[in-house]
Amino acid sequence: MSVERVNPSELSPPTGFSHAVVATGTRVVLLAGQTALDRDGRVVGETLPEQFRRALANLLAALTATGGTPADLARVTVYATDLAAYRIHAPELGRVWRELAGRTYPAMAVVEVVRLWDERALIELDGFAVLP
Numbered sequence: 001m002s003v004e005r006v007n008p009s010e011l012s013p014p015t016g017f018s019h020a021v022v023a024t025g026t027r028v029v030l031l032a033g034q035t036a037l038d039r040d041g042r043v044v045g046e047t048l049p050e051q052f053r054r055a056l057a058n059l060l061a062a063l064t065a066t067g068g069t070p071a072d073l074a075r076v077t078v079y080a081t082d083l084a085a086y087r088i089h090a091p092e093l094g095r096v097w098r099e100l101a102g103r104t105y106p107a108m109a110v111v112e113v114v115r116l117w118d119e120r121a122l123i124e125l126d127g128f129a130v131l132p
Helices: 048-065 083-101
Strands: 002-006 020-024 027-034 073-080 107-112 123-131
Touching (some): 027 048, 048 073, 048 123, 083 107
Antiparallel strands (some): 002 020, 027 123
16 A cells, blocks of 8 residues: 655645645555544534544544555545634644544545534544554
8 A cells, every 4th residue: 555645835734734645555444533422422522622633533443444644535525514713723633533543644624514413513523544
C-alpha cells in the first residue's frame, strides 16, 4: 500500500489537511460517522474540543479494529453544528488531531450542518482508509 499526499505549489499551503491523497492498496475501509458517544450510547463532553477528541478516538478505534492506522486515512469529513465555533477552536482541535492521529493528514473537509442524529452531538467525523 502506498499513500501519496499531494499539495500543489499553486494552491494555498494546507494546514492540518492535504489537498489530495493518492492511495493504492488492496483494502478500502469505509468508516461510519462517529460522534462523541461512549460505550453506553451517550454523548460525552460539553465542549466542541471534548466532543472532537471522543469522536476522533471513536473513528480511530473503528479504523484500528480493521487493522488500519491513522496514516492509512485517505479522507475524513468533519460535520460541525457551529462552523464559527469550529474556527475558534481550530488550534485546539489541531492539537487533539496531532496527539491522537499524528501529523500525516488525509484529504479533509469541514461542513456545517443544522444538526446531527443525536441532538447533543456538536461534531461528527467519517472517512475512509486504504490498507495494504
